[in-house]
Amino acid sequence: EPEVTQTPSHQVTQMGQEVILRCVPISNHLYFYWYRQILGQKVEFLVSFYNNEISEKSEIFDDQFSVERPDGSNFTLKIRSTKLEDSAMYFCASRDSPTEAFFGQGTRLTVV
């Protein structure tokens, strides 16, 4: 069964460092999303991406965040200068129809 894969599963970084979280969406999907879940809180939408551009972003997705689909298969989330409060589980999702978004297993980001 096709699935969304995310790497790494866990990343520890120092405050102020840049991190790139990687996702490989399901191959024929065209709509991509990033969500995050701070420990003990709900899953929050960050950004949606279609046709090589951002289609919607939340207030959380400020100038420190960026997304890219560099090579037609990967979908990356970059955080330029991490803060302690960026520590969370980050989920990538992809869709080929409105009926269901498929989620990856997540990357746990710990900023120290």
Add this chain to the structure above:
Amino acid sequence: AQSVSQHNHHVILSEAASLELGCNYSYGGTVNLFWYVQYPGQHLQLLLKYFSGDPLVKGIKGFEAEFIKSKFSFNLRKPSVQWSDTAEYFCAVSGRGYQKVTFGTGTKLQVIP
């Protein structure tokens, strides 16, 4: 703006007990409704979804949910839970098309053998 409320944050049940998890949503248009489950250490998986048609939706693992438009509710039910149902359950809503999915705060279900 769309929002989702889940009333129960933590539910503890014995095996074979019946389950009902409440979910209310707020959205100014036609909605798509979902229940996702997250087993410990795993990713979000779709349990069931409602798009249109029969408001009683059946999903995997014996779960079902009923869409009541007048109450803006989409409660999740299972007649008899098992220990393996221990997980966190998220109600979610999106508008039509490929819009973002908005999640509720989740309900942690613990089933005691």
